[in-house]
Amino acid sequence: MERARILIVEDMRFIAHFIARNLEKAGYETHTVLRGDEALDAAHAFRPQAVILDLVLPGCSGLEVSRKLRSDPTFEGLAIVIATGHSFDEKSAAEVREAGADAHFTKPVSPSALLATLRRLGVPADASVTTEAPQRAWDAYERALARMLDASGGVADLAAAVETPAGPQWLHGREIRDGVETTLPANGERPAVRLRAPADKAEQLALGRALARAAEPMAVLTRERDGLSAELGVAYESLTTVYEIGCDPSLLADPDRALALILDRVVGMEPGLRALLWVEKDGTLRAVQARGVAVPLPRDLPGTAVERVMQEGAGRVWNDGVKGRFSDPELEDARRVAAAPLLRDEEPVGGLVVWSERPGEFDSRAMGLLTSLLSHAAMILEQDRLKKELVAGERLKHELEVGGRIQRTLLFGRVPPELADLDLGVIAEPCRDVGGDFFEIYAHDEQLFDVLMGDVMGKGLPAALVGAAVKSQFDRHAHTQRASGLATSPLEPREIVAAVHTAVAEQLIELGSFATAVYARFDLRAGTLTYVDCGHTALLHRTTDGAKARAAEFPGRVNLPLGFLAGTRYEQVTVPFDAGDTFLLYTDGVTEAVDADDEMFGEERLHQAFTGSTAGAQEAAEAIRDAVGAFSESGAGDDLTCVVFRAPDVIPESEDAAQVLEVPAVRGYLAEVRDLVARACRRIPGSGFDPATVEMLQVAVVEAASNVIRHAYAPKEAASLRIRAETDADALRFEVSDKGRPFDFGAMTTPEAKRTEGGGFGVMLMSQIMDKIDYSRSESGNRLVLTKHLAKQGEDA
Secondary structure: OOEOEEEEEOOOHHHHHHHHHHHHHOOOEEEEEOOHHHHHHHHHHHOOOEEEEOOOOOOOOHHHHHHHHHHOHHHOOOEEEEEEOOOOOHHHHHHHHHOOOOEEEEOOOOHHHHHHHHHHOOOOOEOOOOOHHHHHHHHHHHHHHHHHHHHHOOOOOOEEEEEEOOEEEEEEOOEEOOOEEEEOOOOOOOOEEEEOOOOOHHHHHHHHHHHHHHHHHHHHHHHHHHHHHHHHHHHHHHHHHHOOOOOOHHHHHOHHHHHHHHHHHHHOOOOOEEEEEEEEEOOEEEEEEEEOOOOOOOEEOOOOHHHHHHHHOOOEEEOOOOOOOOOOHHHOOOOEEEEEEEEEOOEEEEEEEEEEOOOOOOOHHHHHHHHHHHHHHHHHHHHHHHHHHOOHHHHHHHHHHHHHHHHHHHHEOOOOHHHOOOEEEEEEEOOOOOOOEEEEEEEEEOOEEEEEEEEEOOOHHHHHHHHHHHHHHHHHHHOOEEEEOOEEEEOOHHHHHHHHHHHHHHHHHHHOOOEEEEEEEEEOOOOEEEEEEEEOOOEEEEOOOOOOEEEEOOOOOOOOOEOOOOOOOOOOEEEEOOOOOEEEEEOHHHHOOEOOOOOEOHHHHHHHHHHHOOOOHHHHHHHHHHHHHHHOOOOOOOOEEEEEEEOOOOOOOOOOOEEEEEEEOOHHHHHHHHHHHHHHHHOOOOOOOOHHHHHHHHHHHHHHHHHHHHHHOOOOOOOEEEEEEEEOOOEEEEEEEEOOOOOOHHHHOOHHHHOOOOOOHHHHHHHHHOOEEEEEEEOOEEEEEEEEEHHHOOOOO
């Protein structure tokens, strides 16, 4: 059996892999290229029956590739399908048809819809099967003509000349000749239409395709209307599937029941809780839902707990001294109260009040969950309000407004009040269409915070709703605390990412979608950045001299996007940074903005804009936005989202003055090890070490790390190593630890071992440079400590 060949032209590897995997499962043979200017040569070499093209490509746009393929007689009969992340209006759909494309999709592409389209275009998986292709083309025309008859009340408003062996055949209105047989039922209903094709199969195929293309413009409005309805249905279904709250699609049509479920979840945090959800209008509060107390009558806003959080624009807890604080009679006997504002377009329109008459405390976990659930309540109330305002002629406009409000309310975060003294800059500008960008900043305390940046594959309301679902999971797990003795600490970034992936992977795979993300934790006490890159754009780091920007990322991007493959294991990297260093997290709407010639803004221009601004973080973020705007005068075609953080000019030292580097055990990270040693030497009080000694210390620590990489783990084993640098009054120490195989350190230091190839030469070199080397082994793995006494500076250099 000869398999049909499909050429995929897509610059995002994950999307290309996703499309290819589904086509190959259906029996097709595929080949992928990542650039538009390589597509024509690839087509000549691969000789495909169909091409799937992205619109925005490096080197040459998808439309230009389509025109070149159509003008080349070698590719007569080639089926061309456009698949892009941008939504289609009537003008863009016409441009795609003018370029010669047979069909188009908005990503994410449904595998079943793509396979059905390929079959409709006469490209079955088995290229040797040709007898059914003409009939499928003919059936497609029958369906198109039937849709026109249905829309016109029985008259096919079509005029098209089709070239056949008998000459041109004309179709116009009910006057359908030669190739078409028309019968009129006796009851006078609409005419039934039957097409009579030529006997020759090749002529059938040519005639069927020509008629289908002639009918396509007449059906475009009906198809786009049906597509919009299907998109909204999938979007709502995806939201209710992914969200833990909202597993029933009927909740979207019943806001009272949806809000009741949310309040049930609120009071379910612990026994004895009571709750009231209020909406404010013209200074009066109206209770929407209540739990543990009767629904009260409307009341004046002043003096209430809702007024307090509406004024502050943020949630609050009162764990003592509640009595007499508020005018709410329900709170008279409360021992503790938590309240959060209900926001619409960042403006407070009400609030949720939760209280208990039992002793205890509301903590950050409770407030995080309360804020997350209140975002859901805001979305439901806003959806209900807009739904009541919809009229038939404005349906599309209002639905896009809903998507925009969801995006601004649920997807875009803000700088927490605890971090107000830090230099953080944020730009979040949605494009004209609703998109799937999301970000949030989570504060654990004034010197420990996380930044989340993500992007859902695709555009439109479905991407926004899936993005809200993914971000909601991050909101929940980012505030989860892990007990350690008597203290608590937040989960590690890799634990948070793994928990979110586990929660959403099955649903995202079922929906044919995924989300790229980067989760970064800044620890100002230790001067370290710990991050997990899930197939996202590179995190950029500008050093204090502002001379360069470099990408800090995994070699080869070992972490897959969220929801791309079930069972994915996520690893994190920890790197140190200095006072005044600046970091940039962004989405691909920055680098993929295009100008009038379809040239992308790209990483090089981004690096120039990032390094060219030496002012504060917000000014740097605005400089990037202005550079993209000046490059793409028509405006960004995607969301433009970035977060900039500039470290304080003085990094507060932790009690042990330690710096930590945790990286995968691969040679590509030895440069980070050298950088850690240099940073540790710069932090030594006084004059520190001379440059020659610093260089020798780098040699010793890099040699220790190299030994771990070469000998501690089996080939291709997932592994990491951790280096801790600490300084006290007497010495500088480097602790190198791993979880690999044990080894006999004493034997490696013997003269016999030093004469053996691959033996103790590294240990001998380290011994000559360092003043002391200690090795120990425990259940947690190997531990090697290299010590250099400060009193002996320069003696062994």
